[in-house]
Amino acid sequence: MLLVNSQSGVKYVSGKRPVYFSEAKEFEKHYFTKDHKIYFRQDFQVCHQVQQKDECMVLHRLSKLYDDILIDEVQDLAGYDLELLKLIFKSPIRTLLVGDPRQGTYSTNSSSKNKQFKKSGIVYFFEDGSIDIKRDTKTLVINYRSVPAICALSNRIFPEHEADDLRE
Numbered sequence: 001m002l003l004v005n006s007q008s009g010v011k012y013v014s015g016k017r018p019v020y021f022s023e024a025k026e027f028e029k030h031y032f033t034k035d036h037k038i039y040f041r042q043d044f045q046v047c048h049q050v051q052q053k054d055e056c057m058v059l060h061r062l063s064k065l066y067d068d069i070l071i072d073e074v075q076d077l078a079g080y081d082l083e084l085l086k087l088i089f090k091s092p093i094r095t096l097l098v099g100d101p102r103q104g105t106y107s108t109n110s111s112s113k114n115k116q117f118k119k120s121g122i123v124y125f126f127e128d129g130s131i132d133i134k135r136d137t138k139t140l141v142i143n144y145r146s147v148p149a150i151c152a153l154s155n156r157i158f159p160e161h162e163a164d165d166l167r168e
Contacts, residue, residue, distance in 0.1 A: 059091045066093050074099030075122045079113045082125055089131055097133075098140070102158055120158075 009020040009030035021029040074097040104119030117125040
């Protein structure tokens with residue numbers, strides 16, 4: 001998949017405002033350039049659209065390509081990225097996610113979809129009970145980056161995630 005880092009689906013600019021190709025009526029022009037590159041930050045939304053039409057096709061394709069998927073910095077996922085995660089969780093693919101909600105500073109997707117789970121809100125995406133995952137809050141509890149005083153301050157600032165915090 002080749003990505004283009006520019007605004008997706010711009011048909012033309014009227015004054016200072018862009019006019020976009022219709023997602024429903026002009027799907028390919030909305031998501032892809034003329035030379036078939038997908039616009040950056042639209043890749044998972046396209047997957048979601050395809051999945052809406054045929055979930056089995058997407059799951060089958062992913063399962064054929066991957067036995068395992070490893071995702072680091074999961075706290076940076078947002079929008080349709082999370083819809084793809086839900087789909088992956090339905091597949092036989094073994095999936096390992098690593099993240100720290102306290103480091104939620106960057107979102108991979110600016111969509112309003114799943115906006116309640118952006119950045120540190122990602123913990124609630126996994127806590128609503130609709131996703132069957134095993135959480136490991138013990139393996140990576142030692143912090144080798146920060147001194148104990150910084151860890152203690154972090155624990156006071158973010159007490160709601162105290163069970164998952166960085167230990168001294």
